Amino acid sequence: xxxxxxxxxxxxxxxxxxxxxxxxxxxxxxxxxxxxxxxxxxxxxxxxxxxxxxxxxxxxxxxxxxxxxxxxxxxxxxxxxxxxxxxxxxxxxxxxxxxxxxxxxxxxxxxxxxx
Amino acid sequence: xxxxxxxxxxxxxxxxxxxxxxxxxxxxxxxxxxxxxxxxxxxxxxxxxxxxxxxxxxxxxxxxxxxxxxxxxxxxxxxxxxxxxxxxxxxxxxxxxxxxxxxxxxxxxxxxxxx
Numbered sequence: 001x002x003x004x005x006x007x008x009x010x011x012x013x014x015x016x017x018x019x020x021x022x023x024x025x026x027x028x029x030x031x032x033x034x035x036x037x038x039x040x041x042x043x044x045x046x047x048x049x050x051x052x053x054x055x056x057x058x059x060x061x062x063x064x065x066x067x068x069x070x071x072x073x074x075x076x077x078x079x080x081x082x083x084x085x086x087x088x089x090x091x092x093x094x095x096x097x098x099x100x101x102x103x104x105x106x107x108x109x110x111x112x113x114x115x
Numbered sequence: 116x117x118x119x120x121x122x123x124x125x126x127x128x129x130x131x132x133x134x135x136x137x138x139x140x141x142x143x144x145x146x147x148x149x150x151x152x153x154x155x156x157x158x159x160x161x162x163x164x165x166x167x168x169x170x171x172x173x174x175x176x177x178x179x180x181x182x183x184x185x186x187x188x189x190x191x192x193x194x195x196x197x198x199x200x201x202x203x204x205x206x207x208x209x210x211x212x213x214x215x216x217x218x219x220x221x222x223x224x225x226x227x228x229x230x
Contacts (some may be wrong), residue, residue, distance in 0.1 A: 042220035090157055101146055106157030
């Protein structure tokens, strides 16, 4: 079955450490997105990518980095510069834009906590 | 800032009752989407309604859109315990760079359906 796989499900970060969250999709979607969700809040866009080797900052990109070397993969690195990384991270994908007209398909998230 | 605001923040009903959730937004849109999120999981797309549509149905779901009032409602009829989840509206919005569009999510309505 096609879908989006995020791993790991739970992740713990030590002080000063960079951690990478994995997102893989086999839906043949061009566009991929990373969101952050805090308790009782909506989703905030971190980064998005419309095609391979191209990505743009979202609303809260500071302290995060991404790469898009393959169509299927869009990993997110939470760097030590992100001082408040504890959150639920969601990856999504959709057919290429104008992508606000396209439903987004989501993975089941990675919950990141600070040790 | 978030474009959509859901109301109420929380809703508790008995099985078999109807549940109505509202979404208000601030600026003009091309379309509005509703998503569902079960606890600890990713979002699932429910329905997309375009700005030139007034009502749309999908199974037990009915969505209305009033662009003059900048509001939308999601009605779930004959609710079931399995409908317990958070429901989010998402609207399209121009990003500040590149002229591309993105989805902007509200904070959601937490629906509890009691057996």
